[in-house]
Amino acid sequence: MLAMSFLSIRAVAQRAPGTYVPGETKVAIIPAVDASGEKREKTNIARCKVVMEAAVRQFHGHGFTIMNADVVTAAIKKLNVDMSDEEQRKRATMLSVGKEAGADLVVFVIITDADDTYVARAVNIKAWLLDVASEKAFLSARAQQGISNATSGLDLGHIDRALRMAVDDEFKEFLKPYKSGK
DSSP, X not given: OHHHHHHHXXXXXXXXXXXXXXXXXXXXXXXXXXXXXXXOHHHHHHHHHHHHHHHHHHHHHTTOEEOOHHHHHHHHHHXXXXXXXXXXXXXXXXXXXXXXXXXXXXXXXXXXXXXXXXXXXXXXXXXXXXXXXXXXXXXXXXXXEEEEEOSOTTOTTHHHHHHHXXXXXXXXXXXXXXXOOO
């Protein structure tokens, strides 16, 4: 009986970065939200897509199993979660989605600001990386900035590049112990 209690407690303890088995660790990536104030819906959708692709690339590139987006979306719908609502952007909400989806880790990113000036394109994001079993955070609304210097006012890819850089930098420390398959 004592051994069973010890194992139960140990299973709930947060694992340290570098102790996950990537191929056996399921990562639920909650759809990104653009809260930068951008008025154009098409631009918001495109930016969120870039963030999602960057997060998938990072975790998958380090061997983690990315949960099917349909499974994550079904969990979000079942729980009636709306991450575009600032009041719902809480650790408990994200963990609920992860549990419902059957994930080991949950990732969520919001774009908080995007400055598209002639000289430089800068974006700010906030990210969460949560361990579902222990309900602990590796990242909790941690801010990160991505900057892409512009050489021409006509190059529209700089915001996308800045977003990818911000996402890459945000998860770099957690993913460092895992070999990249890139």
